[in-house]
Amino acid sequence: MQASPALVSSDDLYLFNTGQLFRAYRTFGAHLMEFDGQFGVRFVLWAPNAREVSVVGDFNDWQDSDRSVRLSPLGTTGVWVGFGPGLREGASYKYEIVNADGVRQLKSDPFGFQSELRPNTASVVTSLHHHAWHDRDWMDDKKKNPPYSKPMLIYEVHLGSWRMDAPEQFRNYEQLANELVDYVCSMGYTHIEVLPITEHPFDRSWGYQATGYYAATSRYGPPEGLMKLIDRCHRRGIGVLLDWVCGHFCKDDHGLRLFDGTALYESSDFRRAEKPLWGTLAFDFGKPQVQSFLLSNALFWLDVYHIDGLRVDAVASMIDMNFDKPESMRTLNRYGGTDDVEALHFLRKLNETVFHYYPESLMMAEDSSSYPAVTSPTYLGGLGFNYKWNMGWMNDMLRYMETDPAHRPSRHSLITFSLHYAFSENYVLPLSHDEVVHGKRSLLNKMPGNYNEKFANLRLFYGYWMTHPGKKLLFMGGEFGQFDEWKDYAGLDWSLLQYPLHDSMHRFVKDLNRMYLDTPALWESDHRQIGFEWIDVNNASQCMLSFQRMEQTSESPIITVCNFSRDKYPVYRVGVEKPGNYRLLLNSDRSDYGGSGYETPSLILAQNIPMHGKSHSIEVPVPALSILLWKSESA
Known part of the structure; x- marks a missing residue:
């Protein structure tokens, strides 16, 4: 069938050729539609240097024949268009392109919505409108809650x-x-x-x-x-x-x-x-x-x-x-x-x-x-x-x-x-x-x-x-x-x-x-310095690190102690800002995690002993090759 200006808008052609057709998939490729009173498939392809373009497929035994869909160039836009009356969803197809040297080649559709199962490589005429979505709550909610502080x-x-x-x-x-x-x-x-x-x-x-x-x-x-x-x-x-x-x-x-x-x-x-x-x-x-x-x-x-x-x-x-x-x-x-x-x-x-x-x-x-x-x-x-x-x-x-x-x-x-x-x-x-x-x-x-x-x-x-x-x-x-x-x-x-x-x-x-x-x-302040502070960053000899993470709405920091050595430390002092109790949130050495089960209390009272530039400190046992997290329970 010959191309018709009604099949593709001039605006789409202009926008495509200027890099501004942001939803080109609605125009290009194979689309089920009714045209001139007939139901079939519209094909639109960008191939500016082709001499001829046809669509072949399982509907014509993959041969250029009277049953092929001939595409016609739309002026000097580089775009080819044609309509295949009677073609239905599920038809397999490729573009048969004759290049400037007269060589024929078969190409899958760059805008094809479905492909045959490999090793076959043809495109498949497909509608993407069969699924009824039920995710409106999700789609609405993510618009209201940016990810940065989540x-x-x-x-x-x-x-x-x-x-x-x-x-x-x-x-x-x-x-x-x-x-x-x-x-x-x-x-x-x-x-x-x-x-x-x-x-x-x-x-x-x-x-x-x-x-x-x-x-x-x-x-x-x-x-x-x-x-x-x-x-x-x-x-x-x-x-x-x-x-x-x-x-x-x-x-x-x-x-x-x-x-x-x-x-x-x-x-x-x-x-x-x-x-x-x-x-x-x-x-x-x-x-x-x-x-x-x-x-x-x-x-x-x-x-x-x-x-x-x-x-x-x-x-x-x-x-x-x-x-x-x-x-x-x-x-x-x-x-x-x-x-x-x-x-x-x-x-x-x-x-x-x-x-x-x-x-x-x-x-x-x-x-x-x-x-x-x-x-x-x-x-x-x-x-x-x-x-x-x-x-x-x-x-x-x-x-x-x-x-x-x-x-x-x-x-x-x-x-x-x-x-x-x-x-x-x-x-x-x-x-x-x-x-x-x-x-x-x-x-x-x-x-x-x-x-x-x-x-x-x-x-x-x-x-x-x-x-x-x-x-x-x-x-x-x-x-x-x-x-x-x-x-x-x-x-x-x-x-x-x-x-x-x-x-x-x-x-x-x-x-x-x-x-x-x-x-x-x-996670609240992942991208701001305010959410992180080193307590002791320089203890290389013992392969130890300690730091705190802070919440935006609370003055109770999370104290993290990492021991990257094979040595366990029955007594290890860590500076903290707040008096009061510190509750154990995580101990990677727990026996049910596969660890040694080295005894670590679940609650420790901060002492009025300055350490690491802090007014108080906690004294904790630290297992080998472990990480411990403590949360301040002070007001």
């Missing part, structure tokens, strides 16, 4: 391997809506962060090398299944974050690479386009049509799937033109520097756009660079995110915790340096999937010492992580001490819970999570 405890999940009965026997979205959501609620997490679920051809890319940016992967079922999962999360009070990969895409032939025979979504300069570290291609952020594609995609997940926020992957690789590139591929920007000016502009525009429509959203930068003001507003020169992963804290802490306690005194600064910059950004403290793969070992197996000491070190590490300023993220399996690295091709080792120390670790993490949620001092 607890945030994120459970990072790879849906395919959270539970698996046999290789490639994945739980589907609807099963996860019951099992995963119930589990997350029972453990006390506030959010789930899902590794990328945009359609991807290779299981072991974990979704970080995508082909279908608008298609939730079919590995786990149809789109409405994912909607049911998110809906149930919201009805149970759990937010959902999506790992979002806008920096690069994979090179598979059916995807975005050389889409119309030319470098369309990527730069024509191979030095700019290639990501040699990952074998992928970078988006060309300077093209307005690519901006429309990506900005629309960000809003798509918030609009259609009610996602609560995006964790933007690999920001450091986006903003550095020469990130992990050999000398022969290095380039400079127009100012003679190495900052990717177009990528920086795109990230600012991304956050401005998302927060314009969804000011309550969470936009998190996974950024290992030292680029400043990542979480500052764009009008102040920042990138405009509201959170940044604290990769420096994570790397320093893991280096320290992997050190044998006998050698920790010389590395004391690794666990204290983060407080020099802890309030320069709004930070999330991540213990993510990247730290438990590729030979890095699981968190438990990173810990030094004998079997019992590994668990003691990990409990101590989790306790310090929970009491350090910043929101929290833990990758699945860490909560029960997964001993092996994460195996993306198999389920987590849930059978470990039959062993006492793993079961005890699971209990400890659950109690730790609940204590965190119930203790405003640990």
